[in-house]
Amino acid sequence: MPASHFRSFARGFNLIELIIGMLLFAASMAVIFTLIVPQSKQSIDPIFQVRATELAQSMLNEIMVKSFDQQSDRSEGVFLCGSGAENAPDCTAPDALGPDGTETRINFNDVDDYNGLTVVNTGTGANISDLYTGFSLNVVVFYDANMDGIDDNAVGASKYIGVSVTTPNGEMIEFASYRSNY
Missing domain, CATH: 1.20.5 (Single alpha-helices involved in coiled-coils or other helix-helix interfaces)
Structure with a gap:
């Protein structure tokens, strides 16, 4: 060839x-x-949403075990504030909701002490809470007797507890619950 x-x-x-x-x-x-x-x-969004849900649920659990109001009887629940019963104290006024005096989160004893609480986790790399690094959390508490999510600005038998969690990517996720006077 x-x-x-x-x-x-x-x-x-x-x-x-x-x-x-x-x-x-x-x-x-x-x-x-x-x-x-x-x-x-976008693949990180579901992870952030799950962590935001865990964080909010943890805060709501912490709040819901507290007494309804500073004026409620904590020993036997005989006197509920605002119940109209004889010797029952008045509930905290709507404009006075929040920590009582010098209270801090460690010694909050009623639901409305959490009103205005803001927690920002910057993390240090030292423990499990660093899973929430970059998350921030805000709590709002107000009277909402008709449970419509709007501040009644008057003493009522139910308090709205709103927890807003902001994820590290800036997404705000809101959670809410009600605590009744019982």
């Missing part, structure tokens, strides 16, 4: 074919990155 016959089979790609191949590869990579990269950012 002539030598020219072997050269035609072993010649490979020419420059134009290489350039077209690189352009096709670049175009396909551009399409892939515009579809995948935004999805990777």
Whole structure:
């Protein structure tokens, strides 16, 4: 066989074919990155939402075990504030909800002490609470006797407890519960 016959089979790609191949590869990579990269950012959202739910539920559990009001009888529950019973004290006024005097979270004893509480976790890398690094939490408590989520601005038989958790990516998730005077 002539030598020219072997050269035609072993010649490979020419420059134009290489350039077209690189352009096709670049175009396909551009399409892939515009579809995948935004999805990777959103893939953390469910993890943040689960952690926000855990954090809010923990705070709501802490609040719900407290007494309805500072003026309620904590020993046997005989005298409920605002119940109208003889010797029953008045409940805390709506504009006085919040910590009583110099109380701090460690010694809060009633639901409305949490009103206005803000917790921001910056984390130190030392313990499990660092799962919540970058999360912030705000609590609001107000009277809402008709349970419509709107402040009645009057003493009532139910208090709305709202917990807002902001995730590290800036999403705010709100949770709510009610505590009744019983």
